[in-house]
Amino acid sequence: MSLSLYECLTAVGLQRHYARFTSMGVHHAAHLSALTIEDYAVLGIRSMEDRTRLFHLVQMVKTLDLEYEDSNDDDSNGGDAVGYAVADSSFTYDGCEDPDEDVYDDEDEKGAAVSKLNATSFSKPSCVRRRLDFSSETIDHHLKLSSRPEGTVHVNTSHNRKNVPGQGKGSAIPVQLDTESAVVCACKEKNNHRPDVHSHQSDHYTEANTMGGNATYNSHTRLSPKCVSFQKPKPRPATAASDRFSSKPVGQKDSNGATEPKAKPTPVYESKRTAGYNYGLPLSSPPAPNKKQPGGQRISVCVRKRPLTRTECREGASDVVTTPGGECVIVHENKEAVDLTQYILQHRFYFDQVFGEDSSNEEVYRRTAYPLVQHMLNGGKATCFAYGQTGAGKTHTMLGSPVRPGLYALAVRDIFVHLSSTHMRSPLLVYVSFFEIYCGQLYDLLDHRERLFAREDGQKVVHIVGLRDVRVESVSSLLEVISQGTEERTQGMSGVNSLSSRSHALLQIQLRDTNQQIAGRMWFVDLAGSERASDTKEPDRQSRMEGAEINQSLLALKECIRSLDQEQSHTPFRQSKLTQVLKDSFVGDSMTCMIANISPGHFATEHTLNTLRYADR
Numbered sequence: 001m002s003l004s005l006y007e008c009l010t011a012v013g014l015q016r017h018y019a020r021f022t023s024m025g026v027h028h029a030a031h032l033s034a035l036t037i038e039d040y041a042v043l044g045i046r047s048m049e050d051r052t053r054l055f056h057l058v059q060m061v062k063t064l065d066l067e068y069e070d071s072n073d074d075d076s077n078g079g080d081a082v083g084y085a086v087a088d089s090s091f092t093y094d095g096c097e098d099p100d101e102d103v104y105d106d107e108d109e110k111g112a113a114v115s116k117l118n119a120t121s122f123s124k125p126s127c128v129r130r131r132l133d134f135s136s137e138t139i140d141h142h143l144k145l146s147s148r149p150e151g152t153v154h155v156n157t158s159h160n161r162k163n164v165p166g167q168g169k170g171s172a173i174p175v176q177l178d179t180e181s182a183v184v185c186a187c188k189e190k191n192n193h194r195p196d197v198h199s200h201q202s203d204h205y206t207e208a209n210t211m212g213g214n215a216t217y218n219s220h221t222r223l224s225p226k227c228v229s230f231q232k233p234k235p236r237p238a239t240a241a242s243d244r245f246s247s248k249p250v251g252q253k254d255s256n257g258a259t260e261p262k263a264k265p266t267p268v269y270e271s272k273r274t275a276g277y278n279y280g281l282p283l284s285s286p287p288a289p290n291k292k293q294p295g296g297q298r299i300s301v302c303v304r305k306r307p308l309t310r311t312e313c314r315e316g317a318s319d320v321v322t323t324p325g326g327e328c329v330i331v332h333e334n335k336e337a338v339d340l341t342q343y344i345l346q347h348r349f350y351f352d353q354v355f356g357e358d359s360s361n362e363e364v365y366r367r368t369a370y371p372l373v374q375h376m377l378n379g380g381k382a383t384c385f386a387y388g389q390t391g392a393g394k395t396h397t398m399l400g401s402p403v404r405p406g407l408y409a410l411a412v413r414d415i416f417v418h419l420s421s422t423h424m425r426s427p428l429l430v431y432v433s434f435f436e437i438y439c440g441q442l443y444d445l446l447d448h449r450e451r452l453f454a455r456e457d458g459q460k461v462v463h464i465v466g467l468r469d470v471r472v473e474s475v476s477s478l479l480e481v482i483s484q485g486t487e488e489r490t491q492g493m494s495g496v497n498s499l500s501s502r503s504h505a506l507l508q509i510q511l512r513d514t515n516q517q518i519a520g521r522m523w524f525v526d527l528a529g530s531e532r533a534s535d536t537k538e539p540d541r542q543s544r545m546e547g548a549e550i551n552q553s554l555l556a557l558k559e560c561i562r563s564l565d566q567e568q569s570h571t572p573f574r575q576s577k578l579t580q581v582l583k584d585s586f587v588g589d590s591m592t593c594m595i596a597n598i599s600p601g602h603f604a605t606e607h608t609l610n611t612l613r614y615a616d617r
């Protein structure tokens with residue numbers, strides 16, 4: 001079989017996942033036959049429709065392989081193989097129950113997808129087509145079998161589709177996974193039989209458990225091959241993971257006696273720092289084992305990856321970001337060498353916490369802003385920043401939606417819960433103010449964008465003159481105030497996205513006693529789209545000035561955070577209006593959290609890397 005992986009994926013409309021497949025060790029069409037349904041999530045195949053498509057493809061690849069082996073049988077039967085028809089009429093998407101399903105949601109698109117898939121099937125030779133069973137029962141049966149708890153990896157080494165657990169055939173053989181490097185590293189044999197993943201004849205169903213037989217595999221565990229240093233590029237060493245996906249030994253003779261050309265896996269290199277020129281390379285290293293628990297730190301930097309959006313899926317974007325473990329994020333950048341060979345350059349960054357696409361706002365809140373809220377309730381000062389490219393999920397994180405409330409609402413909810421459960425002599429009141437910094441100037445979002453001025457008094461305390469604050473008594477009144485302010489926020493056109501945040505939005509929550517004395521203060525800062533700082537496509541002067549201003553303020557912010565982190569005696573907060581206003585956050589007993597939001601799509605790789613480099617201390 002000489003189809004390329006890309007061609008196969010394109011045939012079923014899954015080409016956007018190509019980079020992910022190659023980064024996970026699936027480099028060749030023949031590798032597909034070793035995939036099982038349990039591998040789909042690891043390969044980024046989540047929606048029911050994509051799962052169905054991949055399922056078909058895998059079956060097709062297997063059948064094509066069998067074609068070599070079974071051709072004699074066909075001859076002996078006069079070519080009258082078992083009559084499986086491509087049941088386009090019985091094929092159905094009714095089983096699509098995935099709540100996160102965001103592709104092909106309308107009937108037209110479904111129809112187009114079905115006909116595309118069927119067209120692909122019909123383009124195969126008729127003897128192959130007759131072998132395929134695309135009936136919905138068979139698919140449902142296999143997909144149901146896959147709905148075992150997350151935690152078990154199954155390596156189906158069999159080509160006999162009837163040989164599945166629950167049907168009496170096959171034996172379970174545990175395979176140990178090296179969870180750190182996420183490489184299938186060894187096979188524990190059961191019944192003295194080592195599963196031979198190359199064998200087409202094997203009837204064994206292999207069950208891999210990551211922790212000595214206990215199911216602990218999760219979506220963060222990746223089957224990516226180990227990498228080699230970028231400085232000394234070598235072909236990626238053949239690992240058990242890549243072996244696993246080799247359904248046929250390379251160089252094996254086919255039924256015509258011809259030697260099948262060796263499958264050339266896409267080389268994977270890792271960017272690493274050296275003693276020389278290191279511009280743009282990851283700074284951070286794996287956290288020390290005795291590292292402080294998140295939440296107890298004065299400064300924490302976190303990364304949140306969002307899922308691919310519906311539009312990105314339609315445009316064929318592939319997910320190039322993986323988040324193995326809770327502190328590492330890897331960007332798999334597709335590159336082309338000068339000799340036009342393709343390779344993948346992996347950029348591995350470490351942060352205090354990394355949230356994958358499955359993390360909810362509640363989880364992000366618990367592990368980022370919650371400690372800050374507690375600090376504020378104890379009378380301290382805290383600041384939480386959301387940073388990232390336009391569309392990377394800053395607003396989703398900060399504001400959220402009525403169904404999935406963001407950090408603002410969750411923080412205020414906890415504040416009210418705390419205030420109502422504490423019986424203080426002097427009750428505390430909650431006040432909010434909301435303003436933006438646009439081109440170095442302050443505008444009150446709760447007062448029709450009235451111009452504001454930041455002034456320093458004799459004690460070097462910065463005051464925002466004229467800022468309106470509103471007392472809130474419930475989460476819903478806070479959200480009302482925020483939605484009023486958000487409408488005022490400056491938005492415009494940029495080269496990257498039709499709607500771009502060009503200003504920094506600052507929400508201040510203050511606790512005051514009845515004498516109006518401040519008893520705790522917290523800032524939530526939704527920073528301007530980071531791509532605006534480097535976007536050079538802007539045609540007009542105003543946009544370029546906005547970009548320059550954003551650039552300056554983000555650099556100043558980074559300098560201040562770095563100076564805090566390194567406990568330097570001087571914090572350069574006067575370098576921009578943003579840091580000047582937030583001076584309070586950089587002095588005294590303040591706590592700071594930066595959440596860098598990233599987009600997973602390959603179109604955004606450069607901006608994603610820039611965001612991670614910015615957040616990388």
Ligand SMILES: Nc1ncnc2c1ncn2[C@@H]1O[C@H](COP(=O)(O)OP(=O)(O)OP(=O)(O)O)[C@@H](O)[C@H]1O
Pocket residue numbers: 305306307309357359388389390391392393394395396397499500501528529597
């Ligand atoms: N974690 C997530 N889970 C699901 N959807 C998300 C997530 N993060 C972002 N999105 C979706 O991605 C899209 C863009 O997100 P969002 O508007 O929050 O980006 P942004 O960084 O605030 O952009 P801008 O700078 O233009 O305001 C939205 O449709 C949002 O619902």
